[in-house]
Amino acid sequence: MVEYNKVTDEVVKKLVAICGEKYVTDSEPLRYSYMARGIMGLEAVLPEVVIRPANTEEIRKILMVANDNLSPVTPAAGGLSGGFALPAIEPGGILMDLTRMNKMEVDTENRVMIVEPGVRCGDAWRIFKKKWPEWAPPIPDGAPPGATILGDAIERGFSLVTGRYGPQADMIMGLEIVLPSGELFRTGSWALDGAKAFYRWGVGPNPDGLFLGSQGSMGIITKAAVKIVPHPHFKTIVAYGGDSWEHIIEPAWEIGKYEMGISDNTVMVQGGNWPLVMTRWPKSNVPLDYKFYEKIGIDEYWMNSEVWAHSQEELDFTLKRIDEIYKDYEVKKKTVCKQQQLHPKQIASRLKKPNLIAVPYGLYEAGFLFITWYCPWLESSKMMEEYCAAMENYGFPPTMWVASIDHARQAIVMPILCFDSSEPGIYDKIREFNIETTKSFLKQGWINYRPDPFVHAPLTFSKSKEYYRMLVKFRKVLDPNLILHPGRLAIPWASVTDSPSPLEGE
């Protein structure tokens, strides 16, 4: 394992000199207040100091101090990725709470917004609503308001328009990055002095992909230029049911494959199964049998299409075409995909952004974990069938959510593992479940999107060794002392654990 040094009083003093006393703390209770394990990452280590920098210059100086002292650094923007925005290794080092850096500029001509890491979705939405109602910031679809635009973009998240534009990282037009050496640079056309962030691929080969999805392990992003999207005000949701995963996945592909026209209007396509409704309530205070849900009009499986249009005519046309496609599909597959009759309140609640729709999974048994996978859209029904069976096998309710990325090119498949966090041995059970499903899914060429450092990452990299070696090389160039939070990707493996490396056996 890589050797790091503890944060000494001397280091704390230096940090105080950079940010001011008010914004540096080694208070134990305050450090614990960030320790939200769960949701996406179960492993986390207590930071030794938390710091709230105000600007890029302070971040530069902090990184240089950390680099000199060999202290690990973890950035947290909204901190809503659970254990992901927390230190993963001992010693916990410096946690950078970036919520103070919350400046936002909007350029509607260039259709881009420049955000610092602390610009939260709830705030961006509020400001757009008043100042630029014809435009929308690409906020995550289902993340709570405290998630940030930048955090979601660098996580390559799932936004309110991902069905149309692709994962959130595809919205990036430029990044401003600080490296542990204190070097600062920008990507895209932004790299040119005085230029706007108007062209992602910029003045030469674009390295920005190294910083997207690497969870702060390659550099700290201090600003991002992100595309904004038109916000037409004719919107609705239509939902169609089905008797299997296949029968909700395939018709959505039929719509997506047009790629232009109605498929562009269909900004978001997402679906699930009936336990997705059940597990939002306490297990002891909700019916556990499908019969009840059937009676209240919930299909066993369903897919929602969220449609945005510039006029009622355009909206009506899109809905008509969607309906025709479903009808054709029913004939072709001799099945029934019944359109659900949504109450206006249900439509309004599904259109709401940002929302708290995914929060109540904590209610079912007081413990939950999102596990996220990507696969080609048409293969997602197979993945979900396998996943649901494995969940039931392990005694978890088969709560499953799926969404289309970029016109049903890829699927984001997300089982929501609801579990009783007080059950003895539960975390071992989750780990076994993860290992079993991961082994099977990797064989089928599917990829985990927010890897667990001790399960998904090593299993994945043992099947992509050359790529892993390259990532390690890049990381060592950007961060030779490996002080940046090694991320859930665990690059390089030795910075995270003494256990055998994914390259073992070479």
Place this chain on the structure above:
Amino acid sequence: MTSLEELRKINARCIHCRACQYAYSNEPDREGADEEYTGMMLSCPGGNFYGWEGYFNSGRMWMARAFLEGDLKPSQEMLEVVEACTTCGLCAEQCTNYIDTVDIIEELRAAIIESGVEPLKRHKMIGDRVLEEDKRNPYNDPRSDRTAWHDGSVDDKNMKVAYYVGCTGAYRQQDVAKHTASILKKLGVDFTVLTEEVCCGSPILRTGQKDIFKIVMKENLEMFENYDLLVFSCAGCYRTFKVDYPRQSGKPLPFKVAHTLDIVYDLITEGKLKIEKPYNKKVTWHDPCHTIRHIGLAIEKAILEKSDNWLLDSRKAAKAKEAWYERPREVIRAIPGMDFREMYRIKGNSFCCGAGGGVKTQFPEVANDTARERVKEAAATGAEVLLTSCPFCITNFTDAVNALKKEEEETGKDLSAVGSKLEIVELLQLLDELLD
């Protein structure tokens, strides 16, 4: 008696979504007058002031978890962080995991103190005073003066109704006590007050001093047990009797409780009371956390506790809560001539005055900052009068407005846009003036 341990499973529902930092966290499209008052707003008094995660409820829940798991050891430092919260309950209102955040925070405070950590200095002082035989109030005033404000019935065991005055009414805001007594008289409610009354224990319980709380709760319950109805003018005392006594004693109350405004509300809605005198002013209303949000949440919880299907019953529970939030508005709307203007953050999403939970005593700077933000919001409605009904809100707002006035004098600036000209009025006082 409840304990943090009993709330372990409820605390474990927290997914650190941080929604509880905002008012209207689930209403991103809520319309407001301008960019500041639109959609959701960061609205946790403790968190807004300090900025660190541990001062927001989302961080407190994870501190509680670390404490329960034995990772975080109790300390004075921890108590300082946990106490810097007004227990306003805005966070509980936001949490779609129905976490009883205020209960957890209060039980965490108690657990830290039970583990041997001294209560914070000023909190300890009020706890000690409440126990002192010749005081029994947090203000250090003589017990013998408790009913000095009153010239009516005292210690009458034959009465059916007792007015529980509370320490603030008895010693600091006697005019509110007098107005309440006068309203009751006008409404034909015969009542007595008790010279032996002791502090209800609200500030003691909120600050985690449960041993002392148990003592005063027991005394009050015994002292008043033979009355049919207890009426209140203090939001804190009312909340403590109505919500905390049954929970902390494990027994239903031996008497009914009503805030004086409840009595007025009932009479107005039953058509038995009409306010004739007009009040020709521009007025806004601040919902006191104790009587509005806390009780609303308790109503919602009581319905859910009985339900075996939250999916169906949660809407009914939310409706009952909303109906409670509407009550003071119905009283206000019954006042003729008033130009009533709502602030942006209201009802369950109301922004706290900043004084509760022992904060005004121990962290005056948090209390001041919060009150300034709230009076600014009140001033943004164009109101001349900020109406409320809670002694702590009244004091804290008055202090904020006075500080603004002082600042105006010192700097020559006009601060009316942020509230320097606001008149702070207790609704009970206004009702007394308007009722014949």
